[in-house]
Amino acid sequence: MPRLCVCVPARNEADRLPTxxxxxxxxxxxxxxxxxxxxxxxxDDSLAVIEAARRRHSRRLxxxxxxxxxAPALAHAGSARRLAMDAGLAxxxxxxxAILVSTDADARPxxxxxxxxxxxxxxxxxxxxxxxxxxxxxxxxxxxxxxxAAWDRYWTVVRSIEDSIDPRSWDPAPRHGDHTGASxxxxxxxxxxxxxxxxxATGEDRALVDAALVIGARLVHPDTVRTFVSPRLRGRADGGxxxxxxxxxxxxxxxxxxxxxxFEQWRKRALWRRALRAGPDGDRLxxxxxxxxxxxxxxxxxxIGA
Numbered sequence: 001m002p003r004l005c006v007c008v009p010a011r012n013e014a015d016r017l018p019t020x021x022x023x024x025x026x027x028x029x030x031x032x033x034x035x036x037x038x039x040x041x042x043x044d045d046s047l048a049v050i051e052a053a054r055r056r057h058s059r060r061l062x063x064x065x066x067x068x069x070x071a072p073a074l075a076h077a078g079s080a081r082r083l084a085m086d087a088g089l090a091x092x093x094x095x096x097x098a099i100l101v102s103t104d105a106d107a108r109p110x111x112x113x114x115x116x117x118x119x120x121x122x123x124x125x126x127x128x129x130x131x132x133x134x135x136x137x138x139x140x141x142x143x144x145x146x147x148x149a150a151w152d153r154y155w156t157v158v159r160s161i162e163d164s165i166d167p168r169s170w171d172p173a174p175r176h177g178d179h180t181g182a183s184x185x186x187x188x189x190x191x192x193x194x195x196x197x198x199x200x201a202t203g204e205d206r207a208l209v210d211a212a213l214v215i216g217a218r219l220v221h222p223d224t225v226r227t228f229v230s231p232r233l234r235g236r237a238d239g240g241x242x243x244x245x246x247x248x249x250x251x252x253x254x255x256x257x258x259x260x261x262x263f264e265q266w267r268k269r270a271l272w273r274r275a276l277r278a279g280p281d282g283d284r285l286x287x288x289x290x291x292x293x294x295x296x297x298x299x300x301x302x303x304i305g306a
Contacts, residue, residue, distance in 0.1 A: 002118055004099040004185075005034040005088035009080035013105035014044040016230070018053060023108045025057040028115050034062045034091050038084030041068075041075050064091055078204035081181055082197035089188055089196075097121070098188035102181045102205070106230040108135055109183070116224040117185045124170060126190050126217035127209060130183025131176040131226035138231055147258075150304040158266050165270035166277065175221040181205035183227040190217045213287035257304055261296035269296070 006024060010017060017037075024033055039046055047065065054063045066087040070079050085100050092098040099121060103109065113130070120128045134140055140148065155177050163173045184205055194211040197204050213219060273286050 002097040002099050003095040005091050006101045007036045007084040007088040009038045009084045010105040011040050012042050012044045014046045014049045016106045017049050021053040025060040026111050028111050032062050036084050036088035037065045039067045040080045076201040078200040101185040104182045107182050107227050109227040120222050125220040126187050127219040128185040129179025129221045132178045132182050133228050134231045135228040150302050161266045162270050166274040170218045171220045174223050179209050182229050210291050257301045259298035260302050262300040265296045
């Protein structure tokens with residue numbers, strides 16, 4: 001089994017950390033699990049909660065806490081995730097095939113999460129994205145569930161277009177499309193090579209993935225890797241999941257239909273990728289050039305079923 005460390009940024013998450021740590025202790029993993037907790041700009045009793053979990057799960061979890069109080073200009077998601085992941089890197093040291101596994105304090109990974117991640121790396125992945133699902137313990141209102149289901153159907157069609165035009169052998173169907181900080185695992189050597197988590201106020205997780213792709217890393221999205229997250233409306237990160245949930249609640253309650261890029265635009269994008277990928281060093285060129293393309297116009301209303 002590879003050596004891994006689960007890295008968790010946490011700011012005033014005393015209410016959420018017990019659920020996460022209990023879920024990690026319940027993992028189907030043969031060894032004690034190292035966890036790096038980046039406790040930043042925190043005023044609640046998170047440290048006491050962590051100490052209670054240390055006692056409760058002493059045989060399963062090896063908890064490491066790193067604390068920081070960032071200045072206002074740096075008190076954001078990038079600094080927090082980098083704090084936790086850099087500390088995780090130090091915990092792993094020079095271990096061969098070491099893996100950093102990022103998650104969030106409001107996540108509740110199923111018991112096969114780490115085993116499924118390890119299986120994906122065993123097949124040659126460099127980065128493993130996990131599907132993000134709303135925690136069934138915190139169900140959504142019906143009108144919000146319908147909107148989220150519509151987005152799921154939309155992205156399923158987008159992935160089928162990509163897989164038919166520009167398939168990648170290392171990321172085969174069936175696959176999801178998520179690679180965010182709530183479930184994102186990366187080889188330690190790749191993390192070092194791409195410079196670690198960028199110090200961005202938001203989008204630091206996707207920027208890390210982009211940087212890894214530019215140096216040739218292989219990103220996979222196996223359907224077997226997933227985690228549950230809270231649909232809470234008050235989060236800790238600017239532009240994070242909570243903000244997305246606020247927007248979804250507001251739009252669904254108003255009965256509106258969001259606009260999305262048309263499937264024809266996705267076909268054209270997949271053809272562009274395929275043509276570029278066919279040339280020398282094509283995968284890296286796609287990663288470099290796609291991230292600076294202008295956003296696709298949202299010219300198609302999302303179809304929301306009953």
